[in-house]
Amino acid sequence: MLMRTKSSGTDAKTGGIALQNLQKTYGGVAAVDDVSLSVSPGEFISLLGPSGSGKTTTLMMIAGFELPDSGRVLLDEKDITRLPPHRRELGVIFQNYALFPHMTVAENVAYPLRMRRVAKAQVEERVRRVLDQVHLGALASRRPHQMSGGQQQRVAIARALVFDPPVLLLDEPLGALDKKLREHLRGEIKTLHREVGKTMVYVTHDQDEALAMSDRVAVMHEGRIRQVSAPQDLYRRPADLFVAGFVGEVNLVPVKLTSGSAYGPAGEKLPAATWPDADRDATLCVRPEHLHLDTSVAAASHGIQGRIVGRTFVGDATIFEFRSNSGLQLTSKVLNISAESLPDTGVSCAASWAATDATILTE
Ligand SMILES: Nc1ncnc2c1ncn2[C@@H]1O[C@H](COP(=O)(O)OP(=O)(O)O)[C@@H](O)[C@H]1O
Ligand SMILES: [Mg+2]
Structure with missing residues (x-):
């Protein structure tokens, strides 16, 4: 040889x-x-x-x-x-x-x-x-x-x-x-x-x-x-x-696509990039690190309204469980960079993400 x-x-x-x-x-x-x-x-x-x-x-x-x-x-x-x-x-x-x-x-x-x-x-x-x-x-x-x-x-x-x-x-x-x-x-x-x-x-x-x-x-x-x-x-x-589910953590939200917008299960409009008009069911994916929870007073007027229902400290980050008033269950991950105290379970807040951080999947 x-x-x-x-x-x-x-x-x-x-x-x-x-x-x-x-x-x-x-x-x-x-x-x-x-x-x-x-x-x-x-x-x-x-x-x-x-x-x-x-x-x-x-x-x-x-x-x-x-x-x-x-x-x-x-x-x-x-x-x-x-x-x-x-x-x-x-x-x-x-x-x-x-x-x-x-x-x-x-x-x-x-x-x-x-x-x-x-x-x-x-x-x-x-x-x-x-x-x-x-x-x-x-x-x-x-x-x-x-x-x-x-x-x-x-x-x-x-x-x-x-x-x-x-x-x-x-x-x-x-x-x-x-x-x-x-x-x-x-x-x-x-x-x-x-x-x-x-x-x-x-x-x-x-x-x-x-x-x-x-x-x-x-x-x-x-x-x-x-x-x-x-x-x-x-x-x-x-x-x-x-x-989406196998590589990294992800929030999966069932949505309806109508006239270029994505609507959640309770009819709430969700941030997502635009796509060709076509009415259909789809899934919106957003990573926990892209999901922001705002507990300020101003938050009451924008974003998805709800409250924090769980909080877990994992060392480098804190994982928050959020439930919207309409029943949507979402996870947010915040890096523990500052020593500032983090919001507690039960606190009202608004969830949001940048439209460009959401992926719409139709299969
Ligand atoms: N020699 C074999 N005889 C019978 N079934 C096998 C054999 N090798 C693999 N399989 C089956 O083929 C599938 C793929 O196996 P494998 O390639 O070892 O997967 P992975 O490496 O991703 O764990 C599995 O369902 C496994 O049970
Ligand atoms: Mg193997």
């Missing part, structure tokens, strides 16, 4: 992936349903979705561990749909590390090179370099059980990088670690991505992780991709109700 001889993985021209109408059914249920996706060379893309949404199955079809019922997988425009995993030359990193317990760190990392019959001197050089890249140079002679979960996961990443694949596939690689360590390693993987310039396809059910790390995020639900967008667009302009 040919080794990729380029010493640097920063060649931005390789590592492009195209998924075309991938279909995979288990026992009559579609695990992956007509998934199409293009990933540019060097891009960091996440597959984000709840458990069972088809993320792992999609990744395993890219890796070659699962065969699609129909559809194609292309790597740099070459059809690899039926190529066995070891001939795809893709780096795969699983949640459970899958290290060899009886081998040292260096031996674990060297394994893919030995399988490829790379010369000994070259193996040593490459193992040393890749261990330095993941900050494990000093621990080369340890065994997996002598290391923390975070260190073991770095070994798994080094082992996937060592044969210089154009693409790394990562399936919930931080899922087994605690929150602080996850956030730390998130940053390290991002830095590594910048340094090695490889295409990364990253599976996670953690929206924070996906938003923080990715160039683009593909949101999956019930085997389908619902939206593919840059993190900011995903959050600010969700394409449908599932995405």
Whole structure:
């Protein structure tokens, strides 16, 4: 088998992936349903979705561990749909590390090179370099059980990088670690991505992780991709109700659209950007941080009238539950920036938001 001889993985021209109408059914249920996706060379893309949404199955079809019922997988425009995993030359990193317990760190990392019959001197050089890249140079002679979960996961990443694949596939690689360590390693993987310039396809059910790390995020639900967008667009302009509810917190208000305005369940006019005239039912989405509660006297004359029915301190912010006089239940999030005392439960107030912060969804 040919080794990729380029010493640097920063060649931005390789590592492009195209998924075309991938279909995979288990026992009559579609695990992956007509998934199409293009990933540019060097891009960091996440597959984000709840458990069972088809993320792992999609990744395993890219890796070659699962065969699609129909559809194609292309790597740099070459059809690899039926190529066995070891001939795809893709780096795969699983949640459970899958290290060899009886081998040292260096031996674990060297394994893919030995399988490829790379010369000994070259193996040593490459193992040393890749261990330095993941900050494990000093621990080369340890065994997996002598290391923390975070260190073991770095070994798994080094082992996937060592044969210089154009693409790394990562399936919930931080899922087994605690929150602080996850956030730390998130940053390290991002830095590594910048340094090695490889295409990364990253599976996670953690929206924070996906938003923080990715160039683009593909949101999956019930085997389908619902939206593919840059993190900011995903959050600010969700394409449908599932995405709006899955990525971040959101207030969903059933509305009627009439002559360019949106009316709530009790007929109250709600702030929203204008759209073509068409009478129909829809849902208005507004993020809690965009919903303002005004308790001043002046508030009695504008906004949606109601009162605060709940208040929760969560450290960096306070979450208010608001109920309008018409029965609308809304959540507002206020950052705890000042030490000023915040309004209490029972206080009358008016809720409002900028029309441009509301998204109207019709599906
Ligand atoms: N080998 C399998 N046999 C039967 N059903 C499977 C198999 N692998 C996955 N599934 C089913 O396919 C769906 C998608 O699974 P998966 O891709 O693992 O989701 P995710 O990674 O998003 O949690 C789930 O309903 C799961 O139960
Ligand atoms: Mg999975």
